[in-house]
Amino acid sequence: MGAVLTNPLRVGLRQERVIPPQCLVIFGASGDLTHRKLVPALFELFRQRRLPSEFAVLGCARRPWSDEEFRRKMAEAMASEVAEHRVAWEQFAAGLFYEPVDLEDPPSVVRLGQRLEGIDRLRATRGNRTFYLSVSPNFYGSGCRSLAAAGLLSDPSRSRIVIEKPFGRDYGSAQELNRVVQTCAQENQIFRIDHYLGKETVQNILVMRFANTIFEPIWNRNYISSVQITAAETVGVEERAGYYESSGALRDMVQNHLTQMLALTTMEAPGRFDPESMRNEKAKVLQAARLANEDEPWKCCVRGQYGSGGSSTRPITGYRHEPGVNPESTTETYVAMKLFINNWRWQGVPFYLRTGKRLPKRLSEVVLTFREAPVHLFDAAGGAPTPNQLILRIQPNEGAEFKFEVKAPGSGMRSRPVDMAFSYDDSFGEPSDEGYVRLLADAMLGDPTLYTRSDEVEAAWRLYTPLLELIEDAPSRLPVYPYEARTWGPAASDNLLAADGLAWRRP
Amino acid sequence: MSTQLTLQAPLALPPDQVPGYLERLWDQSLGSSPGAATFTLVVWEGSWLEQQLVRCGRLDGPITGFLNEKVLEAARAAAASCGLPLSTAPMDPKLAWAIGQLGGNHHAEDQRGQFVEGAISAHMPRRLITLAPTLDGSQPLETLVAAYCPLPEEGAGSSACGDVVVLRGSTGALHQNLDLVQPLIAPDLPCWVWWNSSLDEAPEVMAALATGARRLVVDSSLGDPRRCLNLLVERITAGQPINDLNWLRLRSWRESLAMVFDPPSRRDALNHVVQLDIDVEGSNPVKGLLLAAWLADRLGWQLISTYAVDGDGVGDGIGAEFERSDGETVRFRQMPVPVGVPKTHPGAILGLRLICQSSQGSPLCVILCSESGGCMRLESGGMASMELAEEVVPLPNESEEMEVARLLSGGHDSTNPLLAAAAPLAAKLLP
Numbered sequence: 002m003g004a005v006l007t008n009p010l011r012v013g014l015r016q017e018r019v020i021p022p023q024c025l026v027i028f029g030a031s032g033d034l035t036h037r038k039l040v041p042a043l044f045e046l047f048r049q050r051r052l053p054s055e056f057a058v059l060g061c062a063r064r065p066w067s068d069e070e071f072r073r074k075m076a077e078a079m080a081s082e083v084a085e086h087r088v089a090w091e092q093f094a095a096g097l098f099y100e101p102v103d104l105e106d107p108p109s110v111v112r113l114g115q116r117l118e119g120i121d122r123l124r125a126t127r128g129n130r131t132f133y134l135s136v137s138p139n140f141y142g143s144g145c146r147s148l149a150a151a152g153l154l155s156d157p158s159r160s161r162i163v164i165e166k167p168f169g170r171d172y173g174s175a176q177e178l179n180r181v182v183q184t185c186a187q188e189n190q191i192f193r194i195d196h197y198l199g200k201e202t203v204q205n206i207l208v209m210r211f212a213n214t215i216f217e218p219i220w221n222r223n224y225i226s227s228v229q230i231t232a233a234e235t236v237g238v239e240e241r242a243g244y245y246e247s248s249g250a251l252r253d254m255v256q257n258h259l260t261q262m263l264a265l266t267t268m269e270a271p272g273r274f275d276p277e278s279m280r281n282e283k284a285k286v287l288q289a290a291r292l293a294n295e296d297e298p299w300k301c302c303v304r305g306q307y308g309s310g311g312s313s314t315r316p317i318t319g320y321r322h323e324p325g326v327n328p329e330s331t332t333e334t335y336v337a338m339k340l341f342i343n344n345w346r347w348q349g350v351p352f353y354l355r356t357g358k359r360l361p362k363r364l365s366e367v368v369l370t371f372r373e374a375p376v377h378l379f380d381a382a383g384g385a386p387t388p389n390q391l392i393l394r395i396q397p398n399e400g401a402e403f404k405f406e407v408k409a410p411g412s413g414m415r416s417r418p419v420d421m422a423f424s425y426d427d428s429f430g431e432p433s434d435e436g437y438v439r440l441l442a443d444a445m446l447g448d449p450t451l452y453t454r455s456d457e458v459e460a461a462w463r464l465y466t467p468l469l470e471l472i473e474d475a476p477s478r479l480p481v482y483p484y485e486a487r488t489w490g491p492a493a494s495d496n497l498l499a500a501d502g503l504a505w506r507r508p
Numbered sequence: 509m510s511t512q513l514t515l516q517a518p519l520a521l522p523p524d525q526v527p528g529y530l531e532r533l534w535d536q537s538l539g540s541s542p543g544a545a546t547f548t549l550v551v552w553e554g555s556w557l558e559q560q561l562v563r564c565g566r567l568d569g570p571i572t573g574f575l576n577e578k579v580l581e582a583a584r585a586a587a588a589s590c591g592l593p594l595s596t597a598p599m600d601p602k603l604a605w606a607i608g609q610l611g612g613n614h615h616a617e618d619q620r621g622q623f624v625e626g627a628i629s630a631h632m633p634r635r636l637i638t639l640a641p642t643l644d645g646s647q648p649l650e651t652l653v654a655a656y657c658p659l660p661e662e663g664a665g666s667s668a669c670g671d672v673v674v675l676r677g678s679t680g681a682l683h684q685n686l687d688l689v690q691p692l693i694a695p696d697l698p699c700w701v702w703w704n705s706s707l708d709e710a711p712e713v714m715a716a717l718a719t720g721a722r723r724l725v726v727d728s729s730l731g732d733p734r735r736c737l738n739l740l741v742e743r744i745t746a747g748q749p750i751n752d753l754n755w756l757r758l759r760s761w762r763e764s765l766a767m768v769f770d771p772p773s774r775r776d777a778l779n780h781v782v783q784l785d786i787d788v789e790g791s792n793p794v795k796g797l798l799l800a801a802w803l804a805d806r807l808g809w810q811l812i813s814t815y816a817v818d819g820d821g822v823g824d825g826i827g828a829e830f831e832r833s834d835g836e837t838v839r840f841r842q843m844p845v846p847v848g849v850p851k852t853h854p855g856a857i858l859g860l861r862l863i864c865q866s867s868q869g870s871p872l873c874v875i876l877c878s879e880s881g882g883c884m885r886l887e888s889g890g891m892a893s894m895e896l897a898e899e900v901v902p903l904p905n906e907s908e909e910m911e912v913a914r915l916l917s918g919g920h921d922s923t924n925p926l927l928a929a930a931a932p933l934a935a936k937l938l939p
């Protein structure tokens with residue numbers, strides 16, 4: 002959200018819970034995520050005075066940095082913030098430490114335990130620890146094992162472990178990873194990240210649905226005819242080709258982020274807003290979700306890959322020519338699909354999901370289309386009346402929009418659609434927390450509401466298993482259609498909806 | 509949240525045996541408990557109102573130290589029979605004093621400190637030390653000890669045990685035996701000192717308890733306004749972490765006012781405030797002044813002058829002039845207003861009006877009204893030509909214990925910087 006003038010009366014008003022004394026241990030402290038997201042988010046929390054004074058960050062990776070080197074690297078990586086808040090940074094950096102640790106080398110993890118005891122004494126962090134695995138997914142399992150073997154996870158009230166995405170690469174590997182981490186720690190110690198859940202407007206789906214009475218009565222198959230969920234990116238694969246080549250859009254975006262948006266949009270109201278009730282409902286609805294055509298999954302899914310595009314002055318490279326990408330790659334950068342949810346609320350309502358890179362706009366939204374009026378009393382300006390739509394905009398221009406018909410001005414009784422819009426920016430004008438600020442704070446508070454539970458992750462993977470198997474076994478049945486960069490994906494994706502007499506919303 | 513009983517019936521012990529008993533308790537009975545590595549909470553539990561009401565037969569015992577509906581009802585009824593103005597808040601120390609002049613010599617069991625409020629026990633204090641001064645000025649010191657293990661809430665993590673120590677006796681007896689308390693406070697854990705009483709009483713006890721880095725919790729609505737504000741300022745200046753429940757209760761007012769200015773289109777109006785009016789219940793000005801001082805600090809106003817304003821028989825109001833950063837003047841008025849049913853604490857805010865006048869556009873008038881009463885006085889008087897933004901401020905319905913529990917939840921190891929800025933200014937606003 003665009004930062005506008007801040008509201009001077011808002012300062013210090015947030016009623017956030019305060020994080021208890023603890024040491025946050027980051028594995029992969031020399032990696033990209035740590036200096037780009039994690040440490041900036043922690044510094045933000047520090048400046049918001051949401052960290053207790055009994056707090057420390059211990060960075061760990063294999064390279065032999067010193068505390069001082071770690072502090073310097075972090076300061077360099079966030080030079081402009083540090084320059085702007087020099088005094089605060091000095092105070093914050095005094096709580097940054099570094100310990101060389103190889104997660105695959107048990108003795109070094111045992112040394113880590115000793116170092117942590119030293120930090121407990123120095124910073125009064127009282128043996129409370131949050132371990133953050135910001136390392137390659139290959140180390141999630143072995144990392145948990147080494148921590149457990151060193152006794153660092155033995156007290157569930159004092160230690161927890163945060164696991165980055167991706168959690169597994171299919172149903173089987175996710176199950177296996179769950180099995181491993183659950184032998185090392187209890188489920189309530191395990192925090193699986195989904196970055197979308199950190200976004201304020203994703204959380205707002207819940208508040209809109211369950212803090213108002215006007216939406217819930219019509220939030221079902223009797224009133225809603227179809228739902229579209231879109232997460233569009235304008236960027237290409239950037240520097241992540243190595244990872245992306247083996248993942249693709251289905252794994253990278255759909256299984257986690259789009260599925261979370263789907264779950265929040267469709268779940269039943271929990272009895273109360275506590276982590277387990279929330280996650281029970283999400284898991285339940287995901288378990289009821291199915292591909293529209295499980296036996297012939299190629300009929301309900303379209304894959305695409307961006308080709309070159311742009312203009313002669315600003316050409317855009319096609320995916321296969323991006324650095325690090327196999328010139329014959331069949332990795333999808335676009336995927337669209339149709340799902341159903343087999344329960345009382347949603348039976349028969351089609352859900353269309355799509356995501357892609359190099360699309361014309363960066364945006365995420367959920368669009369609920371309502372049924373048509375049973376009788377058309379009035380001529381519509383556009384031929385037929387436009388069905389009512391409720392659009393929940395996740396990013397950018399966060400907010401909600403409602404489309405309905407009104408009388409077109411002039412004589413006669415013609416109708417035309419109008420928009421009623423709510424915008425976070427106009428109403429609050431405040432940039433919201435970056436996802437990591439919220440997610441890190443929640444993990445350190447021990448609040449798993451915005452983290453995914455083992456059954457949710459598994460249900461999400463299982464949902465897409467027919468597609469993943471098809472891609473593995475008979476990729477030709479699910480061809481990767483090329484699309485021009487900066488267009489809305491391959492034509493086959495439009496056909497997927499056209500077959501149902503629908504069209505993607507052009508945002 | 510429910511109140512939780514201690515694990516065992518508290519055991520009365522001679523004072524000198526308390527430390528030894530506690531040590532044995534942890535070694536033997538609680539040997540398997542991790543013992544919460546949390547904090548010590550020391551409470552000065554005056555409960556004068558409740559004690560006086562019980563003594564003169566207007567309230568049944570036992571004496572618990574909790575401010576429940578029954579105590580408040582009895583207090584409101586007593587205010588009328590003591591001849592105090594209707595606007596006297598139940599918690600006003602003047603009321604307890606006036607009830608003290610009534611006859612009666614009833615007794616009831618004194619259970620202060622033997623119950624732990626659920627909201628507080630959820631934070632698993634390692635040790636809860638209650639100092640319970642009695643009405644009887646000759647009562648010698650008694651000490652009671654018990655272990656308690658909070659029942660974990662459904663779905664919550666494991667809990668750890670703590671213990672409870674009660675020291676009961678006359679204020680003099682408690683004061684003389686304070687060196688008994690000091691060694692009971694674990695030096696390596698944070699210590700909170702909650703002065704749950706008027707700030708006018710037993711200053712020597714507070715001075716001895718609230719030393720160094722101990723985190724002090726007070727209520728600046730209880731006691732002589734100047735003394736309350738001065739105490740805040742002194743402690744802030746000395747660098748002691750201090751929390752004021754009276755300030756915390758301003759939250760819904762601050763939140764409502766901030767909400768009015770959330771839309772970016774309204775922000776500019778904050779630079780053009782020309783007038784601020786606040787109405788408070790009864791004659792205690794402290795809460796209103798803290799609100800005005802907070803606003804002045806947030807908006808960068810300098811105080812120019814302050815003076816008493818003639819009230820309508822309820823007592824004087826306060827007037828002041830501020831200078832905005834662009835040199836323009838802001839006029840401030842705070843008036844006491846009589847009310848029929850006062851809120852629990854003295855000086856509750858009834859309404860606030862802010863008038864913003866920029867060179868372009870029509871002026872903006874923001875009025876916030878307390879949920880419980882209208883604010884007709886602020887709504888009257890030639891605002892027809894202004895853009896009006898009116899909001900109703902909800903009454904937070906939280907017990908003192910819940911407020912304190914919120915503090916105990918951590919992170920309040922230093923004084924809130926907004927309070928640190930507002931309190932000195934509020935003190936200067938008092939003419």
Ligand SMILES: NC(=O)c1ccc[n+]([C@@H]2O[C@H](COP(=O)([O-])OP(=O)(O)OC[C@H]3O[C@@H](n4cnc5c(N)ncnc54)[C@H](OP(=O)(O)O)[C@@H]3O)[C@@H](O)[C@H]2O)c1
Nearest residue numbers: 029030031032033034062063064103104135136138165166
């Ligand atoms: N970067 C992002 O934007 C992003 C976004 C979403 C999710 N993620 C996830 O976040 C995690 C980290 O991503 P990243 O981009 O920061 O990766 P990265 O830059 O490749 O960093 C990997 C880190 O792991 C350390 N490491 C490697 N082997 C280790 C071992 N055996 N023991 C201890 N540390 C070891 C490396 O340091 P040494 O070589 O010194 O050991 C390095 O600090 C990944 O799971 C990724 O999927 C990243």
